[in-house]
Amino acid sequence: MSLREKGAITGVGETAYSRESGRSVLSLQLEASLKAIEDAGLKPSDIDGVIPYSGVVAEDFITNLGLPDLRYSAVTPLGGASCVAAVQSAVAAIAAGICNHVLIPVGRNGASGGRIGTRVQQMPQFRLVGEFEMPLGAIAPAQLYAPMARRHMELYGTTSRQLGEIAVSTRANAMLNGNAVMTKPMTIEDHQASRMISDPFRLFDCSLESDGSCAIVVSAAERARDLRKPPVVVMGVAEGHPDSPSVITQRPDMTRLGIAKAAPRAFEMAGVKHDDIDVAEIYDCFTYIVMCQLEDLGFCKKGEGGPFVESGAIRLGGKLPVNTHGGLLSQAHMVGMNHIAELVRQLRGEAGKAQVRDAEIGLVTGYGDMGDGSVAIMRRG
Amino acid sequence: MSATGTYNKLVPEPTPHSAPYWEGLNRRKLLLQKCRGCGRIRHYPQPMCPSCHSMEVEWVEASGRGVIHSWTITHHAFHPGVREDLPYTLATVDLEEGVRMLAQLRGVPDDKLRIGLPVRVEFETVKDGLTLPYLVPGEPA
Numbered sequence: 375m376s377l378r379e380k381g382a383i384t385g386v387g388e389t390a391y392s393r394e395s396g397r398s399v400l401s402l403q404l405e406a407s408l409k410a411i412e413d414a415g416l417k418p419s420d421i422d423g424v425i426p427y428s429g430v431v432a433e434d435f436i437t438n439l440g441l442p443d444l445r446y447s448a449v450t451p452l453g454g455a456s457c458v459a460a461v462q463s464a465v466a467a468i469a470a471g472i473c474n475h476v477l478i479p480v481g482r483n484g485a486s487g488g489r490i491g492t493r494v495q496q497m498p499q500f501r502l503v504g505e506f507e508m509p510l511g512a513i514a515p516a517q518l519y520a521p522m523a524r525r526h527m528e529l530y531g532t533t534s535r536q537l538g539e540i541a542v543s544t545r546a547n548a549m550l551n552g553n554a555v556m557t558k559p560m561t562i563e564d565h566q567a568s569r570m571i572s573d574p575f576r577l578f579d580c581s582l583e584s585d586g587s588c589a590i591v592v593s594a595a596e597r598a599r600d601l602r603k604p605p606v607v608v609m610g611v612a613e614g615h616p617d618s619p620s621v622i623t624q625r626p627d628m629t630r631l632g633i634a635k636a637a638p639r640a641f642e643m644a645g646v647k648h649d650d651i652d653v654a655e656i657y658d659c660f661t662y663i664v665m666c667q668l669e670d671l672g673f674c675k676k677g678e679g680g681p682f683v684e685s686g687a688i689r690l691g692g693k694l695p696v697n698t699h700g701g702l703l704s705q706a707h708m709v710g711m712n713h714i715a716e717l718v719r720q721l722r723g724e725a726g727k728a729q730v731r732d733a734e735i736g737l738v739t740g741y742g743d744m745g746d747g748s749v750a751i752m753r754r755g
Numbered sequence: 756m757s758a759t760g761t762y763n764k765l766v767p768e769p770t771p772h773s774a775p776y777w778e779g780l781n782r783r784k785l786l787l788q789k790c791r792g793c794g795r796i797r798h799y800p801q802p803m804c805p806s807c808h809s810m811e812v813e814w815v816e817a818s819g820r821g822v823i824h825s826w827t828i829t830h831h832a833f834h835p836g837v838r839e840d841l842p843y844t845l846a847t848v849d850l851e852e853g854v855r856m857l858a859q860l861r862g863v864p865d866d867k868l869r870i871g872l873p874v875r876v877e878f879e880t881v882k883d884g885l886t887l888p889y890l891v892p893g894e895p896a
Binding site: 502504505506507508509510511512513514516517520521522524525528529569570571572573574575621623624628 | 885
């Protein structure tokens with residue numbers, strides 16, 4: 375059984391994004407969840423599946439939303455790849471006949487709560503890094519991921535300015551979004567002048583730490599047609615794990631992420647080609663991670679990500695507009711659920727000033743932990 | 756770094772699988788797991804050989820020689836304990852034994868860093884019962 379077209383995104387909801395909400399993660403997630411359920415034209419009591427992200431559990435949603443008969447709960451612990459992987463899990467549960475409407479909320483007070491950069495030390499999936507690398511001074515994702523980018527630069531001639539193009543393009547898109555944390559324009563010179571964090575990553579190569587929540591509802595495709603908004607149908611979805619998934623140091627090919635394994639599965643399931651993709655929301659915890667995924671997805675060859683982005687291809691109006699909402703780099707770090715929300719808006723024609731004309735088919739990815747990947751291809755229903 | 760005073764960096768929590776590795780460092784030896792089933796050398800320490808699934812291991816001493824695979828130069832203190840070290844270079848190294856290690860690299864100017872640069876492992880006792888590896892320029896093979 376294929377998951378092709380078995381599920382659709384029927385609702386999306388977002389809180390205001392900020393650096394200081396002063397609110398609990400649960401209250402943020404409940405607000406976004408209610409908005410997503412309302413956007414779908416559903417009642418909270420229609421929700422019969424929930425995939426919470428972290429810090430909260432399914433029971434919190436039963437208790438607060440008053441869910442009478444939750445039939446499915448799961449977790450997808452892939453860090454930033456969790457949200458798109460949760461879509462796969464939701465569609466699989468729906469296709470198996472377990473449930474009809476799955477709520478997937480994500481929320482955090484990453485800026486006002488625990489700092490993301492230091493929180494990783496407590497995460498069990500980083501146990502090997504915690505024992506063998508953190509005591510040597512390799513502590514934060516910026517440091518752990520930087521050697522992947524440096525090797526790419528040495529092997530293929532990729533430059534910091536090419537990474538900067540991703541930051542600049544993403545910022546320009548955020549300027550069109552009314553709910554973005556970053557509101558000032560950025561030039562390549564601004565990027566080059568931003569302070570070095572862990573070479574080659576400058577401050578503007580790194581994503582934000584944000585407060586807020588984003589939630590979606592995934593529904594059975596046949597039920598989605600009768601709801602409030604046009605459904606956004608999941609054509610193909612897959613997750614992939616890299617070789618040496620716990621430590622980048624030991625990875626045979628440091629420039630290849632887990633999404634390289636997932637992408638052929640998702641494209642085959644969807645039955646579409648790269649040229650069919652009108653818009654792409656690519657997980658962007660760091661600029662380089664966008665470039666590497668564009669290669670691993672097959673939008674350009676390995677090593678050609680630098681010239682690809684430098685050509686203007688990922689800008690609005692380019693060959694493949696990327697992160698039309700401003701991404702984790704400039705809108706907010708909502709673990710990539712905001713990428714799914716933006717793709718839904720694009721395919722509904724609700725993306726406002728950032729709308730890609732006649733967007734019919736789009737792609738969204740997740741990247742998490744030490745290289746886990748996930749990708750979904752969706753179409754206007 | 757010094758062996759005296761309060762040590763305020765992150766410290767490892769060895770497991771039954773990794774204890775021989777940390778004990779080896781205290782004897783200034785870089786020890787790697789070698790599978791007794793198929794002979795494959797692996798790093799970091801883990802209970803099972805992913806090739807033959809044997810859980811029997813012996814520990815072999817690495818030559819300590821390798822070449823740079825990649826690196827990063829850290830300018831931001833992600834932990835209070837590393838502030839005085841800034842900026843510092845973290846090198847990923849291909850060891851002669853076919854596995855990699857990561858450690859701080861000293862004595863190589865930033866503009867001399869390159870893939871394939873020979874390095875070798877040194878050891879320093881940073882606190883009572885904890886010796887860490889670091890890297891210095893090595894001789895070409």
